[in-house]
Structures are given as C-alpha cells and as structure tokens.
Amino acid sequence: MRSDLFAQELQEVEGPGNFVKQNSKMMKIELSQGTVKALQGSMVAYQGNVNFEHQGAGGVGKWLKQKVTGEGLPIMRMTGTGEIFLAKNGMDVHVIELENDSISCNGANILAYSDTLQDDIQLVRGAGMMSGGLFNTTLTGTGQVAIVTDGTPILLNAGEAPTFVDPDAAVCWSAGLQINLKADIGMKALFGRTSGEEFQLAFNGQGFVIVQPSENMRFGGAQDAGQQVQQQSPLGGLGNLLR
Known part of the structure; x- marks a missing residue:
C-alpha cells in the first residue's frame, strides 16, 4: 500500500519528556x-489502558470562583x-516546562498540565476594578x-519597553509582572464611534507575555465600550472574596 499518509513526518513522534508535540x-x-x-x-486518540475521570472544582472555594468568574475549564483526570x-x-x-515557576494563563488557552502543578483562579491584580473582573488561571510549581x-x-x-496587549489576545504571562488596565473611553465611545481598542493590559516588570494573532472574545467583544464594562461586571461585592 502506498500513500503520502505514510510519510515519515506523519508518524508518531517519541519523547523526550511526557508531553511530546506530534x-x-x-x-x-x-x-x-x-x-x-x-x-x-480534547482527547482525539489513545493507546493503552487509560482511565478518564471528571475533575471537580477542588473544593467549594474553587467551585465558587469558577461559577462567578466564568474562568476555569472543564477538566478531566x-x-x-x-x-x-x-x-x-x-x-x-x-x-x-515549569521549574518552580508560576505563570498566569487564559483558561481558554490551556490544553493540559501536570498534576504536580498547583492551579488557582485569581483576579488579575491591577486590572480587576476597571474591567469589572478579569480572571486568569495561575499554575505554579514544577511540571509541564x-x-x-x-x-x-x-x-x-x-x-524592554512599556507593553500593552489586547486582553483577548493575551495567552499567558510571567506571574510576577505588574498589570494595569489602560482604558481610553472618551466621548466617541459614548456615541458608539470607537476604534475597538478601548482597553489594553499594561505589563511592567521583568518577564514575558505570549500574544496570539487573534481575539478569543473573552473580554466581551461588545462594540460599545460602556456596554463592555457593564457586561463584565457581575461580581459586585464578591470580587473581594476572589482576591
């Protein structure tokens, strides 16, 4: 039998490590x-004897965070x-590869992680008040x-320089970075004439930010900037519980 499907580049790739890109x-x-x-x-195939189990929120506190913030993923073990x-x-x-490190990730961009890592849903400090609550999943420890x-x-x-990223395009960043929300809402925004770039995350400090070339609309995606803030502000007094 012959086919380009049997080409070497389409065959299974072996290690090193437990997480291996194919x-x-x-x-x-x-x-x-x-x-x-x-x-x-996310499983598309497997070989061997593997068990798949639903992963709960991990306690009442985490369950509350997931329900209130919308952050967090349906996870399987x-x-x-x-x-x-x-x-x-x-x-x-x-x-x-995390080596006693900590990163902050948009939950929508997480595919898998080692059980050795501690996970938590946290308010992005400096961006929470004005945005009405911007939450990410923090992964800490040693693992993949x-x-x-x-x-x-x-x-x-x-x-290297002041760094500003659209909240919908920010995938993950060093957990130690200082973050603020830059908001540019003027009279044009009130009348619906906006550039669509009213909010940016401002990153300061030593670390990296990974940016994807698309917007996953986590931040609301509303054309009206005033509407955008309202839609992202369901927390009220619960925001303090999640800090």
Missing part, C-alpha cells in the same frame, strides 16, 4: 504513572498507562503545561 496541532502525553489533567473533550493524543479545534500547540494558540504567537519581553 506536530503543530497535536500533542501526545506519555502516561506511565501519576495523573495528568487535560481539557475535557487521566490515569493509567498509555499514550494519549490531545488537540483543540486545530489550534497550535505549545509545551512549557500545554497551551494552545489561535495562530502562531509572539513572545514579548515586558522589561
């Missing part, structure tokens, strides 16, 4: 012991022995993280 759109988790957490529905292939809507896959981007991303060094 191509730009798919990754493999080599599971031999322990647990790996992944986005529910994968245990057993085998190889699991993951993908999400044909998006580009990237693997990050697989993220997806809608297109090929770029990595910006926030320490």
Whole structure:
C-alpha cells in the first residue's frame, strides 16, 4: 500500500519528556504513572489502558470562583498507562516546562498540565476594578503545561519597553509582572464611534507575555465600550472574596 499518509513526518513522534508535540496541532502525553489533567473533550486518540475521570472544582472555594468568574475549564483526570493524543479545534500547540515557576494563563488557552502543578483562579491584580473582573488561571510549581494558540504567537519581553496587549489576545504571562488596565473611553465611545481598542493590559516588570494573532472574545467583544464594562461586571461585592 502506498500513500503520502505514510510519510515519515506523519508518524508518531517519541519523547523526550511526557508531553511530546506530534506536530503543530497535536500533542501526545506519555502516561506511565501519576495523573495528568487535560481539557475535557480534547482527547482525539489513545493507546493503552487509560482511565478518564471528571475533575471537580477542588473544593467549594474553587467551585465558587469558577461559577462567578466564568474562568476555569472543564477538566478531566487521566490515569493509567498509555499514550494519549490531545488537540483543540486545530489550534497550535505549545509545551512549557515549569521549574518552580508560576505563570498566569487564559483558561481558554490551556490544553493540559501536570498534576504536580498547583492551579488557582485569581483576579488579575491591577486590572480587576476597571474591567469589572478579569480572571486568569495561575499554575505554579514544577511540571509541564500545554497551551494552545489561535495562530502562531509572539513572545514579548515586558522589561524592554512599556507593553500593552489586547486582553483577548493575551495567552499567558510571567506571574510576577505588574498589570494595569489602560482604558481610553472618551466621548466617541459614548456615541458608539470607537476604534475597538478601548482597553489594553499594561505589563511592567521583568518577564514575558505570549500574544496570539487573534481575539478569543473573552473580554466581551461588545462594540460599545460602556456596554463592555457593564457586561463584565457581575461580581459586585464578591470580587473581594476572589482576591
């Protein structure tokens, strides 16, 4: 039998590591012991004896955060022995190695992560008040993280110059960066004549920001800037509970 489907570049890629990119759109988790957490529905194939279980929020506090903020993912726990292939809507896959580090990720861009990492939903300090509540998933510790981007991303060094990013295009960043929300709402915004760029995240300090070339509309996507703030402000007094 002959076909370009049997070409070497389409065959399974072996290690090193537990998270192994197969191509730009798919990754493999080599599971031999322990647990790996992944986005529910992201498994496209597996070989071996693998169990898939729904991952709860992890206590009342985390459940409340997920329900109130809308951040966080439906997560499954994968245990057993085998190889699991993951993908999400044909998006580009990237693997990050954390070595006693901490990163802040848009939950919509997380594909999988090691069970050794601690996860939490946190208010993005400096951007929470004016935006009505901007929340990300923080991953801390030593392990691997697989993220997806809608297109090929770029990595910006926030320490080189003042860095501003559309909240919908920001994928993840160094957790130690200082963040503020830059808002430019004038009379034009009140009358519906806006550029669509009324809000940007301002990053300061030493660290990186990963930016994808599309907007996933997490921040509301409303044309009217005043509407945008209202739609993103459901928390009221609950905001203080999530700090």
